[in-house]
Structures are given as C-alpha cells and as structure tokens.
Amino acid sequence: MQSRPQSRELVYLQAQAVADECALECALQAAGWHPVRLDGGVEEGPAHEPGVGLLDLRGVEDSHASTLLLRPELATAVSDPHREWVAVLQAAQLACVPLRRLVHAWCHDYVTFPCEPGTLSLVLGHALGMARLASDDGGVADGWPRLEGVVGESEAMRQLARRVVKAAGSDAPVFLAGETGTGKELVAAALHRHSRRRALPFVGINCGAIPHSLMESELFGYERGAFTGAVQRKFGRVEQAHGGTLFLDEVADLPMESQASLLRFLEEGCISRLGGHSPIRVDARIVSATHVDLRRAVEDGRFRADLYHRLRVIELKLPALRERGSDIVLIAQHALHRHAAEVGGRVRGFKACALRAMQGYAWPGNARELINRVREAMVMAEGSHLSARDLQLEDTTSDQQAVTIDLARRAGERTAIERALARNGQHVGQAADELGISRVTLYRLMLRHGLHEARADAQWRRLSLVKGAGEEA
Numbered sequence: 001m002q003s004r005p006q007s008r009e010l011v012y013l014q015a016q017a018v019a020d021e022c023a024l025e026c027a028l029q030a031a032g033w034h035p036v037r038l039d040g041g042v043e044e045g046p047a048h049e050p051g052v053g054l055l056d057l058r059g060v061e062d063s064h065a066s067t068l069l070l071r072p073e074l075a076t077a078v079s080d081p082h083r084e085w086v087a088v089l090q091a092a093q094l095a096c097v098p099l100r101r102l103v104h105a106w107c108h109d110y111v112t113f114p115c116e117p118g119t120l121s122l123v124l125g126h127a128l129g130m131a132r133l134a135s136d137d138g139g140v141a142d143g144w145p146r147l148e149g150v151v152g153e154s155e156a157m158r159q160l161a162r163r164v165v166k167a168a169g170s171d172a173p174v175f176l177a178g179e180t181g182t183g184k185e186l187v188a189a190a191l192h193r194h195s196r197r198r199a200l201p202f203v204g205i206n207c208g209a210i211p212h213s214l215m216e217s218e219l220f221g222y223e224r225g226a227f228t229g230a231v232q233r234k235f236g237r238v239e240q241a242h243g244g245t246l247f248l249d250e251v252a253d254l255p256m257e258s259q260a261s262l263l264r265f266l267e268e269g270c271i272s273r274l275g276g277h278s279p280i281r282v283d284a285r286i287v288s289a290t291h292v293d294l295r296r297a298v299e300d301g302r303f304r305a306d307l308y309h310r311l312r313v314i315e316l317k318l319p320a321l322r323e324r325g326s327d328i329v330l331i332a333q334h335a336l337h338r339h340a341a342e343v344g345g346r347v348r349g350f351k352a353c354a355l356r357a358m359q360g361y362a363w364p365g366n367a368r369e370l371i372n373r374v375r376e377a378m379v380m381a382e383g384s385h386l387s388a389r390d391l392q393l394e395d396t397t398s399d400q401q402a403v404t405i406d407l408a409r410r411a412g413e414r415t416a417i418e419r420a421l422a423r424n425g426q427h428v429g430q431a432a433d434e435l436g437i438s439r440v441t442l443y444r445l446m447l448r449h450g451l452h453e454a455r456a457d458a459q460w461r462r463l464s465l466v467k468g469a470g471e472e473a
C-alpha cells in the first residue's frame with residue numbers, strides 16, 4: 001500500500017477576507033501542505049528555520065494595493081529573511097499594476113486561483129527549496145549568525161553576533177557599550193534588521209550633535225504655534241520610530257531635562273509634543289550607545305541613575321579592534337574593496353609589511369580609524385599594493401629580516417594571550433586558567449608584550465610595581 005506523504009507546514013497570511021476560504025485550504029491539503037494562520041500577523045521574533053509562506057491577496061481591491069505594506073503584520077511577515085513567499089491571486093488581479101509590483105518585489109512566485117494541487121505543490125516546494133538555499137548561504141551556516149554589514153569573524157565578534165540575535169528577539173532596551181569607532185551604530189542597525197520590527201523605521205539621533213535647547217523638540221516634536229516659528233506640526237524622532245527602533249547615540253550627552261522626558265516615555269509608553277495637550281502612545285524599541293563610561297556619568301551626577309538602569313536592561317559590549325586579531329585585515333580588505341572605484345581600481349592589495357604593521361598597531365580609533373587610513377592611503381599611494389608607510393604605520397620588522405625561533409615564539413605567545421583574553425571577556429583569571437598558567441605569570445607576560453596599557457585595575461597597578469615584572473616568568 002502506498003503511504004500518504006507527510007504534510008509540510010506553511011505560514012498562511014490573508015490580506016483580505018474572502019468567501020471561499022475552504023477551497024484554498026482543501027487545495028493545500030490535497031497538495032500535502034498544512035497552513036498555519038498568522039492571525040494578527042505578527043510573529044514573535046525571527047524564526048531562523050527557513051520556511052515558506054502563502055500570501056493570499058484575493059479580494060484586495062486596486063485602490064488598496066499600494067498601501068498594503070503599510071500594514072505592520074504584512075510588512076513584518078514578507079520581509080522575514082528566512083521565508084520565501086508565494087502569492088495567491090485571482091487571474092483578473094494581474095491587471096493591477098501596484099499588486100503586480102508588490103508580488104514581484106516580495107514574493108518568490110505566484111499562483112492564480114483556482115489552481116491544480118499539483119501546481120500548488122510544485123511552486124511551494126520550489127519556494128521552500130530557495131529559502132533553504134538562502135539560509136545555507138548567509139544565515140547561521142557554521143553555528144553563528146552573520147550580522148549584515150558588520151565585518152569580522154573573530155571569536156569576540158561571533159559571541160557578539162549571537163547575543164545581538166538573541167537580544168533582537170525581545171523588545172527590551174539595549175545599551176551598546178564600546179570605544180569610539182567599534183561599530184555601535186552598525187550593530188544597532190543590525191539588531192533592528194534581525195528584530196520583528198525590521199520592516200518599520202530605524203531612526204537614529206546623535207544626542208551629542210544637537211544643541212540642548214533644541215533637544216526636546218527634536219525628540220518629541222511640537223504642535224503648530226507651540227512657539228514663535230512653529231508654523232506647522234513636527235513629529236519628533238521618537239514618534240518617527242513608531243513600530244520600529246529608536247537609536248540614541250551618545251546618550252550620555254542628553255541634557256537633564258530630556259533625560260526626565262525620556263524616562264517618562266520609557267515608563268509610560270507615551271509622549272507629548274511641545275504645545276500638545278494629550279499624550280500620544282508610541283511603540284518604539286530603544287537602543288542606546290555611548291563611548292564614555294555611563295556609570296561614571298551617573299556617579300558624577302551628570303546622568304540619572306533611574307534612566308541608566310532603564311536603558312541597559314540588556315548590555316552588549318563591543319570589543320575594541322585590537323582585541324579582534326585577524327578582523328583587522330578583514331576590515332582593511334573590506335575598506336579596500338569599498339573604495340576601490342574611487343581610485344579607478346589602481347590599488348589592489350596590501351604589502352606584507354602593511355599587514356604586519358596593521359596587526360601590531362593598537363587602533364585607538366578602532367574600525368573607523370582603520371577604514372579612514374586605508375582610504376587615505378589608497379588616494380595617496382603610488383603603487384598597486386599599500387605599504388606600512390602608505391598607511392603611516394611603523395613597520396617593526398622588515399621583509400628581509402630573518403625570523404628567529406625566539407621571535408616566532410614571542411609572536412605566538414602574544415597571539416595566544418590576546419585570543420584567550422578576548423574569549424574570556426578580558427577576564428585575566430579565566431584567561432590564565434585557559435592558558436594553563438597562573439594569574440601572576442599572565443600579568444607578567446601581558447606587561448612584556450605591552451598588552452597592559454588599557455588595564456587599570458588595582459591588582460595590575462600593584463603587580464606592575466613588583467621588581468622584575470617584565471623579565472622572564
């Protein structure tokens with residue numbers, strides 16, 4: 001006896017109620033597919049399993065077609081990067097240009113209804129196959145998710161990517177900490193793209209770049225006539241981010257008055273425009289960042305403690321570039337490709353001395369400094385391959401210098417320490433355990449390799465005074 005094929009699941013999203021719903025459901029079941037309705041449409045966070053969705057557009061009138069994607073449940077669903085969509089239409093609807101554009105832009109394929117179960121099965125199976133292919137390419141292929149636009153494969157960045165994707169599954173406020181130029185804004189945008197809000201706005205504001213006197217109106221907007229010159233209503237950044245994400249960059253620079261208003265918004269979910277009389281409900285996910293020590297700002301009385309705790313429900317720390325090993329070269333190459341056209345493709349790569357010098361430099365301005373140096377060098381350099389000198393970096397070892405066993409051992413030792421520290425979030429005790437040496441020995445080795453500059457904890461200061469700390473352990 002022939003066994004009945006197991007039915008496969010698909011997500012079913014209906015744009016408009018139709019009279020003969022059962023007919024489509026029967027056709028799907030006959031084709032071996034089990035539809036799961038997206039009632040209300042919004043999924044809880046991104047499902048990383050590749051899948052297929054059926055977008056039922058039957059009954060959508062021509063006049064509504066161009067505004068369909070303003071409906072958040074539709075926009076969120078069709079922009080899920082892990083799902084391919086198949087549209088269902090009535091043959092006559094193919095004459096509607098906005099509907100055709102929507103299907104062309106967002107769907108893998110379409111069927112006109114009524115249709116043969118065999119055709120339906122073929123089209124859906126093909127869409128599922130394409131979703132799986134795409135997922136193998138760019139998704140979580142070798143156990144860690146790639147963040148779009150964020151270059152880096154070091155262990156520190158893999159850990160960060162995993163945490164970003166987890167954080168994206170919730171609506172809790174996220175605080176991004178990290179030195180200047182480490183990519184906080186880039187990561188904030190990636191967080192938004194991985195969240196269920198991805199089809200709605202990502203609105204950024206640099207709190208350090210706006211005069212204090214304008215901050216309230218910039219954040220919360222104003223009504224016409226609220227003050228001289230307010231000739232028409234203006235929506236503030238918070239309101240513009242409704243449904244999406246609001247990114248508050250350099251949040252430590254927020255004036256006290258706006259800190260109080262922001263806190264009120266976080267607690268009540270409502271804002272008031274300047275000159276407005278009724279509160280307006282706004283649903284915006286808050287991501288904030290600063291390169292300064294926000295805890296210190298709280299201690300100094302420059303930042304409200306209650307707001308500080310509200311903002312950092314989830315804290316993500318971006319590693320400094322010098323802790324990211326071979327990411328330095330990856331980002332340099334990324335910059336080279338990105339700006340190649342500006343110099344007519346004249347510059348094609350890096351000399352060995354440049355690669356060495358980049359790895360040996362501390363990059364206080366992080367990825368921003370690296371990208372800018374590469375870009376400047378590309379304009380100024382004479383040859384096709386950039387040297388350490390083109391990058392205005394010191395080449396500590398020349399190409400011709402013999403590499404002694406001792407030099408190689410030291411280089412290996414330094415790399416092992418850097419990686420252990422990065423893997424263990426700069427925790428010296430844990431890094432020492434992993435390396436199989438004592439904390440004291442690790443501190444001595446760090447001193448010898450010049451890896452101690454950023455550390456200011458008391459134990460380090462004590463140990464650095466120990467006689468002979470820089471000698472062989």
Ligand SMILES: Nc1ncnc2c1ncn2[C@@H]1O[C@H](COP(=O)(O)OP(=O)(O)OP(=O)(O)O)[C@@H](O)[C@H]1O
Nearest residue numbers: 150151152179180181182183184185186291367368
């Ligand atoms: N991992 C990365 N891959 C590619 N480009 C990066 C990466 N990190 C940073 N950049 C680039 O470096 C520049 C600075 O990044 P970004 O503005 O996100 O840093 P930031 O941490 O927000 O800095 P600041 O604290 O000064 O505001 C941008 O041009 C960004 O595209």
